Each structure stands twice: as C-alpha cells, then as structure tokens.
Amino acid sequence: MPENQQQSTFAPFLLSTPQHSVRAHGAMQQVDATEALAVARQRGSGVVGLVPFHPDRPAQLMVPEHLEISAPLAGKETQLPQPDSVEGIDNPDFRAAVAAAVARMNDGELDKVVLSRLLCAHYGQGAPAPREIFNNLLVQQPRAYVFSAKLPGSDSYLMGASPELVFSTENSEFTTFPLAGTAAREAEIGSTDDAQIGEELMRSPKDRAEHSTVVDDIRTRLLPLCEDIAVPAVPQLVATPQLWHLGTKITGRLSEGLSSLDGARAIHPTPAICGFPGDRALKLIEELEDFDRGFFGGLVGWMDSRGNGEWALVLRCAEISSTTATLFAGAGIIAASTPAGEHAETGNKFGSFGKALGITTR
Numbered sequence: 001m002p003e004n005q006q007q008s009t010f011a012p013f014l015l016s017t018p019q020h021s022v023r024a025h026g027a028m029q030q031v032d033a034t035e036a037l038a039v040a041r042q043r044g045s046g047v048v049g050l051v052p053f054h055p056d057r058p059a060q061l062m063v064p065e066h067l068e069i070s071a072p073l074a075g076k077e078t079q080l081p082q083p084d085s086v087e088g089i090d091n092p093d094f095r096a097a098v099a100a101a102v103a104r105m106n107d108g109e110l111d112k113v114v115l116s117r118l119l120c121a122h123y124g125q126g127a128p129a130p131r132e133i134f135n136n137l138l139v140q141q142p143r144a145y146v147f148s149a150k151l152p153g154s155d156s157y158l159m160g161a162s163p164e165l166v167f168s169t170e171n172s173e174f175t176t177f178p179l180a181g182t183a184a185r186e187a188e189i190g191s192t193d194d195a196q197i198g199e200e201l202m203r204s205p206k207d208r209a210e211h212s213t214v215v216d217d218i219r220t221r222l223l224p225l226c227e228d229i230a231v232p233a234v235p236q237l238v239a240t241p242q243l244w245h246l247g248t249k250i251t252g253r254l255s256e257g258l259s260s261l262d263g264a265r266a267i268h269p270t271p272a273i274c275g276f277p278g279d280r281a282l283k284l285i286e287e288l289e290d291f292d293r294g295f296f297g298g299l300v301g302w303m304d305s306r307g308n309g310e311w312a313l314v315l316r317c318a319e320i321s322s323t324t325a326t327l328f329a330g331a332g333i334i335a336a337s338t339p340a341g342e343h344a345e346t347g348n349k350f351g352s353f354g355k356a357l358g359i360t361t362r
C-alpha cells in the first residue's frame with residue numbers, strides 16, 4: 001500500500017497501557033468538556049482526546065461512534081529508514097534559557113520551571129508510517145501509556161510513550177502518579193551499577209527538592225476536590241527502559257459528581273511539566289521557549305460515559321508529518337540546575353522516542 005494510504009487508514013485515536021487498550025472507531029463527534037459526558041451517554045460511547053499544555057486553550061475531545069476497550073496492543077518491531085538529517089541535537093539556546101531561568105530563581109521569582117526543546121528529523125523520501133513507529137513504541141516501552149492521536153486539521157499524528165499518569169478514576173477512587181527527578185540508565189539494565197544510579201537519584205537533594213515541589217502542589221490543588229487523599233511521605237523509583245525517575249503514587253476518593261477529566265484538569269499543568277508557582281512558570285515558559293508546545297505537556301486519555309478513565313501526560317512524544325518527526329523533551333529547572341546537565345537530560349529523554357525511529361538523540 002502506498003505510504004499516504006497507509007497513513008490515512010491508521011486509527012484516529014489509540015491508547016495502549018499495560019492493562020488494556022482503547023481504540024476509537026467510526027465517525028468522531030467533537031465535543032467540549034462541559035457536554036462530553038452527556039453526549040457519550042446518549043451515544044452509548046465514551047470520550048477520547050487531547051488537552052493542550054496551556055490551560056486556557058481548548059481541549060480536543062471526541063465522542064467516537066464506538067469505543068473499544070480490549071487487551072493491550074501487541075506491536076512488531078521494525079527497523080525504519082534513517083532520516084536525511086536531524087536538527088537540534090546541540091541546542092545552545094536551550095542552555096541559555098536554562099541559565100536565564102536559574103538567574104530568575106536566584107532572584108527569588110519562582111522555585112521551578114520546566115523548559116523544553118525540540119529535535120527534528122527530516123525525511124526527504126517521506127517519514128516512516130505512523131503505524132510502524134507506533135508498533136515500535138508498543139514493543140520498546142511495554143510499561144508506558146503508548147498513544148497516537150490524529151491532530152486536528154492536518155494529516156499529522158501526535159504519538160508517544162508516556163510513563164506518567166496524571167489522573168485516573170475507577171468509580172470515585174482516584175490515582176495520580178507524578179514523576180519528577182530523572183537519571184539516565186547509562187549502565188547495563190539490571191546491573192549493580194544501574195541500581196546504584198537509581199539509589200543516587202533517591203538520595204539527590206536537587207531531585208528530591210524538584211519532586212516535593214510537585215507533590216505538595218498536587219496535594220494542595222486536590223484537597224478541595226476530594227473526600228480523602230493518601231500521599232506517601234517518600235517517593236519511589238520508577239524505571240523506564242531509558243531512565244530512572246522519582247515518582248509518588250497519590251490515591252484517594254474524589255468528591256461525588258467529578259469525572260476523571262475534572263480531576264486531571266484540576267491539577268493540570270502540574271509542576272512536573274510547568275513549574276511553581278504555576279502562573280510565573282507559565283509566563284517564563286512563554287518567554288524562554290521559542291516554539292508553541294501545543295499538545296506536548298498536555299493530557300491524552302479517555303473516559304467512559306460515567307466519567308471513569310485515565311489521562312496521561314503527553315511526553316516522550318513526537319509529531320509525525322509526511323516528511324518530519326518533531327520530538328519534544330523538557331526538564332525541571334530549579335536553582336541548583338546547570339545548563340549542561342539539563343541539556344543532557346533532555347537529550348536522554350528524546351532517546352525513548354529516538355529508539356523507535358532508530359536515531360541518535362545526543
């Protein structure tokens with residue numbers, strides 16, 4: 001099948017987690033957040049979609065004709081053709097932005113900001129088919145929220161393998177599992193050295209400070225919306241095939257009448273992807289980043305007609321057009337951050353999507 005036909009038959013929305021997969025079929029009705037559940041109920045379906053990073057921008061939510069929930073999707077790994085060039089491996093502007101952010105923190109303006117950058121792979125002969133990239137992600141990132149969504153008004157797809165759950169509910173029980181604090185798994189996976197890198201991350205004052213800023217803010221924002229909440233005092237180590245993260249699994253009971261999307265939007269964007277205080281971090285991101293995040297750093301997910309579902313952070317992702325793959329990666333900056341360190345961290349984060357494409361990212 002010619003590549004463009006293959007792209008057009010790829011599902012408009014797919015999400016596969018270690019527990020199940022969610023696939024949208026048939027015509028998609030665009031809805032706004034206030035009417036989404038009523039429409040889903042009326043059509044005997046659910047809601048799928050994306051919420052942008054910027055809290056003031058409209059969400060891209062759909063009620064599909066059918067919503068199929070089944071077993072996790074299995075992929076098949078393929079080696080993809082190499083791009084002609086990759087732009088952004090070294091990004092001096094990003095290092096300068098980190099230095100500027102650190103100066104603002106030393107002036108007492110804010111505690112944390114997440115700054116991100118792009119890596120663009122150019123394919124003169126046409127980018128690999130979204131289906132093939134998606135299959136590689138499924139095989140390579142088996143514990144992630146692997147997602148693909150067709151972007152509104154274009155032939156491009158946003159896809160990725162996110163390790164981070166922003167909010168899920170099952171009846172009124174909720175879970176949010178923020179990650180913040182990162183180390184590259186540079187030693188052989190499962191070796192003593194690998195474990196030691198994780199332990200060092202657990203003991204790192206810089207990463208623990210970055211992490212508690214996130215957990216404290218999420219607790220503050222959720223308290224008015226829930227009946228009870230349990231926040232572990234100490235984070236745990238969370239592994240992806242490429243990285244160690246600090247993570248805290250927060251659980252509780254949401255007040256009656258609130259959906260999984262209500263919960264997710266109450267804490268989005270968390271300081272794991274924006275910063276603290278949120279309004280100052282958002283302004284600084286707009287000042288220091290030279291591109292529009294769009295859905296990067298937003299939410300991707302689904303819910304059933306009763307509002308139960310799950311919303312993951314749009315991370316470790318790329319936008320795939322007919323001739324390019326644009327990868328996104330960010331890192332939490334605090335006063336103790338260094339430009340070279342955060343540049344290396346974002347290079348490592350590109351690596352998870354980079355593996356699916358078979359490209360070097362640092």
Ligand SMILES: C=C(O[C@@H]1C=C(C(=O)O)C=C[C@H]1O)C(=O)O
Nearest residue numbers: 179180181182272329330331332
């Ligand atoms: C911003 C990204 O990741 C986020 C930032 C992290 C950090 O700064 O340590 C860790 C996990 C994510 O919350 C990304 O992957 O692009």
